[in-house]
Amino acid sequence: MERLRPPRAELADLVAYDAKDVRAEINLSANENPRNLPGEVLEKLADRVRFDIPFNRYPDPLATRLRELIAQANGLDAANVLVGNGGDEIILDIILAWGGPGRKLVDMPPTFAMYEIDARVTGTRVVEVPRNAEFEVDGEALMAAVADQDPDIVVISNPNNPTGTMTAETLLIELLNATDALVLVDEAYFEFSRQTMRPHMERHPNLAILRTFSKAFSLAGLRAGYLLAHADVVRELTKVRQPYSVNRFTQVAASLAFRERMVFEAGVRETMRNRDRLVHGLAEMSEVAVFPSEANFVLFRVEQAAAIWRDLLHDHSILVRDLSRTPGLEDCLRVTVGTEEEVDRFLQAMDEILARKHASRHFGVNATANRHLEQDR
DSSP: OOOOOOOOGGGTTOOOOOOOOOOOSEEOSSOOOSSOSOHHHHHHHHHHHHHTOOTTSOOOTTOHHHHHHHHHHTTOOGGGEEEESHHHHHHHHHHHHHOSTTOEEEEOSSSOTHHHHHHHHTTOEEEEOOOOTTSOOOHHHHHHHHHHHOOSEEEEESSOTTTOOOOOHHHHHHHHHHOOSEEEEEOTTHHHHOOOSGGGTTTOTTEEEEEESSSTTSOTTTOOEEEEOOHHHHHHHTTTSOTTOSOHHHHHHHHHHHHTGGGGHHHHHHHHHHHHHHHHHHHTSTTEEEOOOSSSEEEEEETTHHHHHHHHHHHHOEEOEEOTTSTTOTTEEEEEOOOHHHHHHHHHHHHHHHHHHHHHHHHHHHHHHHHHHHHHO
16 A cells, blocks of 8 residues: 555644754854863763763663752752653653643744643644744733633743843742643753752742753763753653653763862863853944853854855854844854854854955945946036
């Protein structure tokens, strides 16, 4: 039989998340840490690989040792921690457990696309509360949506990806008090913002906090994320998560990185300094509107953003994220904060590209004027 039954109708209009695999000499597109694991951590990890990891055995299904380390550092019990195959798995687990047909998720675009994608994949209705022109959460609209729609999940990226903006702690507390929905605060970038909702967990059983090892801890290639939440929330999530989803090597590497987390602090501080240099450098370009950021990336708006993206890649081998066709982010590009040298090369490339475009426009205007003069003569 040369036929195939179609998939679920809900997938017909769904566009897959596009994690583009474009190669460039300088990759500033994915909000990764520009530095690999510190040398001393790599050496210890190599020793563990040689002597301590039985690759022929299934991993600890709940990453118990890593959960204990995370819990201790956050003043919690291991029962308050869930480890996942990157934050993405945990987002999906939350929507599997609290979403589904007949249930609703409040999303605040522009934001991380996987919230909406996972909701639609699971048949969860998405209630959109668009951010304002400064990419801040519209507090009045959010509270009205919570009152009118009675959602089951509210997701807030804080700092928000891809805009870098923060949501006020007072608004988050007001939200937690106004609903019994599960409120997921995605703190994937909190090491760079130094702001967290962790102190409010005890008073709010509906608060869950998502973090990752992909950014500050240089482990994007191994996929490890974790959730801080009340024990009953974690218990429900263990019912829907995939068994053995976090492999042995990732568990060992993440545990080692977390124990050695102070070693990463110098890199975090360097990223924050380079972020300031990046924001300042872009702000000096008259054609660019740069937005403040509390993450390890910077969003900016510039005319003909898609063309500038191509020029950065083809002429300078620098890859940034093109968001110019995303609703609410027209003419926007997002650049990850790289090393000092990478920031310098990016800013120099932007200067050259904008200068060339300015000269081209100036030449075009002069050429048109000369043609008009010749016609007049």
